Amino acid sequence: MKVIDLTHTIRPDMPVYPGTEPPQFLPANSYEKDGFKETKLCMFTHTGTHMDPPAHLYAGRTTLDQFTAEQFIGKALVIDCCGLKEGEPITMAQIMKYGEKSAQADFLLFYLGWDKRWGTDSYFGDYPCLDEQVMQYILAGNYKGIGFDVIGLDPIADENLTRHKQLFKEKEIVNIENLKNLELCGDDLFWFSCFPLKLENCDGSPIRAVAWWEK
Template structure:
């Protein structure tokens, strides 16, 4: 079995969404004084490779802990959008190239090639975002989730989070941000898991996103 980690490592001074604080990892116990190591971890629920549920945007909508656990596992397909330039839109042309496989997937993962900018100022640039036709396509399907190797579903400049609102207004679906290594996943369907922490009333959570291939 071939397994690929699609997750950025959580560390202090990592890239975070503008206006939030990076994680703090504070030692509380040590091998020398206590015989074991333990760390106090302080971070926002939308840190690193993470997942948004509808409750991220709408009060009273589904939180991550309310989803059945099978929401976070299934077949995924990478949609290659690496030819797009800054500020361009992700259109249905990208999805149509995948043919019927796009309709067979539980998760559509959009590869912008943006993970190569992780840790640089360029990561916060004008990454391509899905247009209204792609959003309508996603909402009309039976997808468990969508994912991106960029820091947001919406452009950083969009303080109204228009795409988040459209995605979550009525549909129980999850949105994954800050993926990596999507270029290693090929062009066929593969197994994918993205389990969040099970936190009460959870508006978001870091995840360990993994792709695996049966050989």
């Protein structure tokens, strides 16, 4: 079995969304004093490679713990968008290159190549985002989730979170942000899992996103 980790490591000096705080790793128990090590972790639910459910934007909508585990596993397809320049939209031209495979996937993962900017100021730049036609294509489909190797579904400048609201208004779907290594996944369907922590009334959670192929 071939396995690729698509997840950034959570660490105190990692990039975080503007206006939030980096995670804190606080010593709780030590080998010397207690005979074992335990750490108190303090962080936002949308830290690092993470997932948004509809409840992230809408009160009373589905939280991550309300989804069945089946929601977080399935077939994925990487949509190569790395040729787009800053500020260029992701269009149907990128998706149509994959023919019927795009409709057969449970997850569409958009590869911009921005994970290579992780840890630099340019990661917070004008990354490409979905245009309206692609949004309508996703909303009309039967996808479990979409994902990106950038920090947001919306541009950072869009404080209204227009695309988030459109995606979650009536759709039972998850949105994944801050993926990495999507260029290693090829141009065909593969197995993908993205399990979140099962937190009560969860508006978001870090995930361990993994791609794998059965030989």
